[in-house]
Amino acid sequence: MDMSQYRDLFLSETREHINNLNQLVVTLEQEPGNRETIDALFREAHSIKGMAATMGFDRTAELSHHLEDMLDGFRATGEVPASTVDYLLAGIDLLDGLLDDLQSNKPERSIDAFMVETPNEEPAREESVLTAEILEEIPAEELVAVAVEGESEEITPADESAPEPEVAPVVKVETEESNKAETKKKSVKEPDVFKVLVKLAENTPAAAARGILVLRELEKSGELMSSKPDMAALRGGAPCQKIQAWLRTSLAKMHIEEALLRISGVVKVRFIDDRRKDESSGRDEGGRTIRVRTDLLDQFVNLTGELITNRYMLHTATNGRDWDKLTQTLSQTSRLIDDLHHQVLQARLMPLENITGRLPRIIRDLSRKTNKEVTLRLTGAEVGIDRVVLEALTDPLVHLVRNAVDHGIEKEGVVTLSARREKDLVLIEVADDGKGMDPEQLRQQAVDRDLMTPSQAASLSDRDALMLVCRPGFSTTEEVTETSGRGVGMDVVKAAVSNLGGSLDIISAPGEGSRFQMRLPLSIAIIKILLVSCAGHPLAIPLTRVQRTLDLPTCDIQLSGQKRVFRLGEEVVSLYSLAEALGLPEVAAGETTWVVLTEVQGRRVGLQVDHFLGQREAFVKALGFPLNLLVGLNGATVEGNGQVVFIVDPQALLENRQLFKND
Amino acid sequence: MALRVMVVDDALFMRSMLKDIFVRAGYEVVAEAENGEIALELYQEIKPDLVTMDIVMPKKSGIEALQEIMASDPDACVVMVSALGQDSLVLEAVESGAKDFIVKPFKENNVLEIVRRITGQA
DSSP states (O other), X not given: OOOGGGHHHHHHHHHHHHHHHHHHHHHHHHSTTOHHHHHHHHHHHHHHXXXXXXXXXXXXXXXXXXXXXXXXXXXHHTOOOHHHHHHHHHXXXXXXXXXXXXXXXXXXXXXXXXXXXXXXXXXXXXXXXXXXXXXXXXXXGGHHHHHHHXXXXXXXXXXXXXXXXXXXTTOOOTTOOOTTGGGGOSSOOOOEEEEEEEEEOTTOTTHHHHHXXXXXXXXXXXXXXXXXXXXXXXXXXXXXXXXXXXXXXXXXXXXXXXXXXXXXXXEEESSOOOOOOOOOOOOOOOOOOOOOOHHHHHHHHHHHHHHHHHHHHHHHXXXXXXXXHHHHHHHHHHHHHHXXXXXXXXXXXXXXXXXXXXXXXXXXXXXXXXXXXXXXEEEOTTOEEEHHHHHHHHHHHHHHHHHIIIIIOSSEEEEEXXXXXXXXXXXXXXXXXXSOOXXXXXXXXXXXXXXXXXXXXHHSOHHHHHHGGGSXXXXXXXXXOTTTSSSOOHHHHHHXXXXXXXXXXXXXXXXXXXXXXXXXXXXXXXXXXXEEEETTEEEEEEGGGOOEEEEEEGGGOEEETXXXXXXXXXXXXXXXXXXXXXXXXXXXXXXXXXXXXXXXXXXXXXXXXXXXXXXXXXXXXXXXTXXXXXXXXXXXXXXXXXXXXXXXXXXXXXXXXHHHHTO | OOOEEEEEOSOXXXXXXXXXXXXXXXXXXXXXXXXXXXXXXXXXXXXXXXXXXXXXXXXXXXHHHHHHHHHHOTTOOEEEEEEXXXXXXXXXXXXXXXXXXXXXXXXXXXXXXXHHHHHTOO
16 A cells, blocks of 8 residues: 555644654652543554554564553553653654654654653563463453553463364254355355364464454354364463364355455465465555535635636626615625635644644753743643634744743742734734843944944844844853854744744843743735835835835935935834845835835835825735746736736845945 | 545554555545554444454553444454564454454565455455
8 A cells, every 4th residue: 555645644743743742751759649640642643553553664563562552561560660661752752853864854762762762661561562471351441451460370381282062073963954154155064073273373462362363254154163272261361372163054154264264364274275465556646635614615615616606697787787785795705705715724724732732842852951940831832823824833943942942930939921913914923021132232232242242232122123133143151151042043933934924022121021922824825915116116015025005205305325224203214125136126206205115134124115005905926947946036916807916025125236235 | 336445544554555456456446544443343333244444452452442333233344454573462363353364564466365265255
């Protein structure tokens, strides 16, 4: 069977399980005797094992099996020893690593070291895996626990021969009806008594249960006179590789043999030596999967159904030249389309908790490492976010939380992660109640690091001073710490948020903690745009990139060296021409200069355009080769009149231009 | 008429795989359930010709669900899907009336052979 089509599903579902494992272990650490948590942990490991084994990912399967065994032992004792928590967590990390390997198509990393350093507490029960040793009827949860104890005295090696039945094999009874074998009445003849030897495959899983199925099949074929092992022994879980049975039947041996061989695990029945056919089946290719709730799909069907009805109404109204009816139907249509749009977006949304799952674990580890007492509070984890946004947000979120523990909180405190909807945006905030940040100190640091002149620094508002931490190479701590001083800095967080068309704000003051707010679009396929005219061409700017628009008296624009600037309250803002940045001929401004205020590298800048054409929603289409090579163009959208409008990313555009680098 | 199958497993992954196997074989997957509780409800409602039942599931285990299904419909055709090392549970399931069992990791052919055997469909 071609398993590659299940790979993505396997990876995503296993990641969820790993997340759950992490969360559960942290919960467990707080309540070591919580039975439900231990059971849940066991189930998670068990699920991973089953899936990994099916995929043929041997090490992942082996490791999860190992963890499962260990957890199973804890289910028996009802408690997880504190000393094993770290071991468990290390195991979960290793699983995560194995998954990374699989995701990047690398061979699975070695798990030998981990498997060797088993903690003392782990019950030794590996050997119970392939043999069934259970006798009594015990509640499912207790079963394996009993296996640990070992009931080996019950296991008796199978004798070589089954006891001879009372009936002599030669006796033939004329009138014997062919009893239960109605369905298999293929060749009825006089009942015969004979011995059947059935051999099961080596290491057949649950061999005793398999044995019972074999005996049941024999019972269907005639009168099962005796067998070794017999039903009772098999019920007791006796090992069974071979089954010998005496059977009285009027069915042809061939048919019995055939029926037995159909039982999976049966490799040999004594009489006939032909092999089971081994067919291989063709398969089709799979696509990428997404999980959508069925009620959502139902709503799609409903809505499209209504749209179809609507189309007929539109036809009718048009044919009848009934303008009132037409107007009315059009407004219905537009409502339906809005609904449909909303529902389709829903299908792409995934709850934030998909990526917050590992945070409790991260906080726990960080608290230990830094000797701080940190509590994590999560609110709004159920808020849905576009899956693309969510995926891109994973690392920034972790970084913010690490930062909060590392730089924000001093000895003990609370890190709060909250999410909520704000119209068509999602606000995600990471807040700490630590020492807060001092804008003045940040200004000083910027000067010390030659990032700006003292006067430039002084002209920064407090808000902008706080945003300095997002400048590449700017760090508030002198020493690079192991936890947050590695690679990913605030600049990366800021860039990730910007790339998603979102914005980042920092609210902080000395002694008042810090709040990092990310505002992100719900979906990135359909965005709100500002339509502008630039050198006579319509262009679109994502509204998330627009701080505000200005119509500036042209005389207010001044020259500062080579640059054009204007005042905005206290601030001096540089002005660039969008046409120039795009290499288009410049159109001279009249009395009024139309300016789009945006932000580039944490600085507010103005973009001059011809004039504004309005706002609307636009479906973003990706650009194909070679247009996708153009820096500063995000995609395109199609106007109602069929005109293609390019979507400009001001940040990428200006960053790439010499005119911006010069100052 | 195509065999009507219900697939019970808490992992979407497993459900998808089994479902694809059955669909390729020309069977109709009429229901999926992610735990024993839902399985039981759906069974009463749909009465599928065949059920594949995972054993370890939240809410209600496959064994409990099997037992309740068998109690309500002694002719029910339930195949357990178990992992390696669940011998005792499989034994219990077979004792409780499961017609057969499939052990993960399984091959497409194993599954179909088992289904064909117990449903008598070639």
